[in-house]
Amino acid sequence: MARQLALIEILGLRRRNCWAEAGCQHLAALDLYLPRNTIAVAEATAVHYGKAHSMKAIVLTQYGTPSEVRFAEVAKPAPADNEVLFKLRAASVNPLDLYLIKGMPWNRLPGLRKRKHPILGCDIAGQVEAVGKNVKQFQVGDDVFGATGFEGKGFAEYACTLEENLALKPASLTFEEAAAIPIAALTALQGLRDKGRIRPGYKVLIEGASGGVGTFAVQIAKAFGAEVTAVCSTRNVDKMRTLGADHVVDYTQIDFTRNGQRYDLILGVSAHHSIFAYRRMLTQHGIYVAVGGGIPRILEALALGPLLSQLGQKKMIFFIAKMNQKDLAFLAGLVETGKVIVAIDRRYPLSQAAEALRYLAEGHAQGKV
Secondary structure: OOOOEOOOOOOOOOOOOHHHHHOOOOHHHHOOOOOHHHHHHHHHHHHHHOHHHEEEEEEOOEOOOHHHOEEEEEEOOOOOOOEEEEEEEEEEEOHHHHHHHHOOHHHHOOOOOEOOOOEOOOEEEEEEEEEOOOOOOOOOOOEEEEEOOOOOOOOEOEEEEEHHHEEEOOOOOOHHHHHHOHHHHHHHHHHHHHHOOOOOOOEEEEEOOOOHHHHHHHHHHHHOOOEEEEEEOHHHHHHHHHOOOOEEEEOOOOOHHHOOOOEEEEEEOOEOOOHHHHHHHEEEEEEEEEOOEOHHHHHHHHHHHHHHHOOOOOEEEEOOOOOOHHHHHHHHHHHHOOOOOOOEOOOOOHHHHHHHHHHHHHOOOOOEO
């Protein structure tokens, strides 16, 4: 299943002690753990910029595995004219981060392993530290949440992003809750509403319901008035009911693709079956929206989806969420009013990002952490 995992680092009240608690004291203490090129970058940063202009960050200089992710000292960024600089208070991990770590097949070739942006992470929440001269919506001191885009640069003490990638954090939401929202909840919302055209009374099936996207999708579908069937493993059945699912299918006990049920909308958060199996489960005008799964299933949806959509009235779609400031505010409102809760599984300090990513890669995360 597509699992999503929050990487939480509270940097405010524990500012002076957080790095000592994380077990990383100074640059010299990192020497045993960092690859030579990362050490060189960190040392150059410390010498050239000084402590006032450096920060801690989670870095990966070459494509590889979560075990190669390191906690290092790098240069503190400065905002461009249309960017906001914020102090990180919380962040969340997504399957996207695993793709950014692994890279594409050709990134295994000599000369193509170097990453353009060594700092990982996309989903963030924090406090505005400075703004570019063209920024109109935010000012210093504002609490915000959003994403740095889809290239990383978010898992750091400070980060910059475009102002349209951020929204004001409601006071009633914790930084942890806000950081868990962006990519996972946007994927669920846009997949159901924009691509799936969800309507009240629709019969909706969510495959991969217990992960980050799935836990949001179950609740968002209910908020739109749908009759929701959640597909998950045995250990998550009760959790799905607490999140509001009308029906829960334990995929370890039942092959839901062959139980004779038909659905107006299927959201494949973690697609494990053939696109033809999903098509068979749709009503006459049904829509299948694939948002995750293994590379073979994604390629299948990309290659066959458009063709199958022309053969009759059933639609087969694959999509990737887009950053949308209005949608971020809408989702925050759902959480603020209690229509959606943020399911948090585990919390990790920023320095243990590699462990958090390994946990995510195992595929057992229950919502966000």
